[in-house]
Amino acid sequence: MDGAQLLIAGIGGLGSSWALKAHERAGNDVDLVLVDADESSFSNDVQAHIIRLGSAEDASGCAGLPPLGEQRMRNAANVTRMLLEDVELVILLAGLGGGTGSGAAPEFARQARLSGAVVISVAAHPFTAQPSRRIIAENSLEKLEKHSDICVRLSLDRLAWQARERGSDWRLGASWVEELVDGLIRTLLRLGLINLDMMDLKAIVGHKGASTLLVAQGHGDNPQGLLDDAMSSPLASLKLDGAKGCLLQIEGGPGLTVGQVGEVADLFTSRLDDDAQVILGARVSEDLHDRMRVVAVVSGLAE
Helix, strand or coil, X not given: CCCCCEEEEXXXXXXXXXXHHHHHHHCCCCEEEEEECCHXXXXXXXXXXXXXXXXXCCCCCCCCCHHHHHHHHHHCHHHHHHHHCCCCEEEEXXXXXXXXXXXXXHHHHHHHHHCCCEEEEEEEECCCCCHHHHHHHHHHHHHHHHCCCEEEEEEHHHHHXXXXXXXXXXXXXXHHHHHHHHHHHHHHHCCCCECCCHHHHHHHHCCCCEEEEEEEEEECCCHHHHHHHHHCCCECCCCCCCCCEEEEEEEECCCCCHHHHHHHHHHHHCCCCCCCEEEEEEEECHHHCCEEXXXXXXXXXCC
16 A cells, blocks of 8 residues: 555543554554643654643643533644545544543544545443443444444453453553554555555445454464454454455465465354455565464444
8 A cells, every 4th residue: 555644543541542552563654643631641752743632731631521522622623634634544542431532532533534534443441330431432432433434342341351361551551452553554554465455445344334343363373263362352342243344464474375364264254244345465474473463354244
């Protein structure tokens, strides 16, 4: 996808934290914008675009009020419009349930779609023990889904549980989110044996119905293990049966064979609709050695 412009957008405190880590892993081929009302989300040593929603002296942020976050994001439309010029894909990361993420994220997605970009949103849903924040998040999620080509809902309960299993802090280094963003960027930016581009992505997200994303890593000789890894992701819900479209990127080390690609592809598409549109990409990456990475964009799911 030569010349394509990709943008990682972190909205709110959690979204900005994840965006910083994802951008660090993705490299300088991708732009980064951080949007928040809290000054602590902005790091001085990172080459990121900054959109401040309020003054630096305003310590209350958006005060847990989504309408305030939405209005401040709308007031920044002139800045956003310049930032989004020529951008083809926006990967938006946000935590829902507060004022900035719940209010500004849907509005940023709306502006990005108006600019002509494909918008893939990853939204973190609050913990079960936070009922008031979950109500705010549900209202925001409906708007975010409306303004996104793909909106993936993460369960913080599942994400935190998986992080504890690894002995890591889910707030600072959500490896699943980083792997997802890195996988999408590798899929669309880097040349491979079978190449995918923005036209392929647009064709898949054009199917009516819900959409989701899968990412998995594992040993190249264990395709079932790859599928199991994908299905154990921290998504709030994950049902692939009857999907109408799938963009599938399979990446492996120097020993990657056509047989392995075919076996993994068959396994990952076995639950799709019989007439589903499947677009396959494959790439050899030296750093993977004997492992494989799979990224799948699945669309046309039952709402």
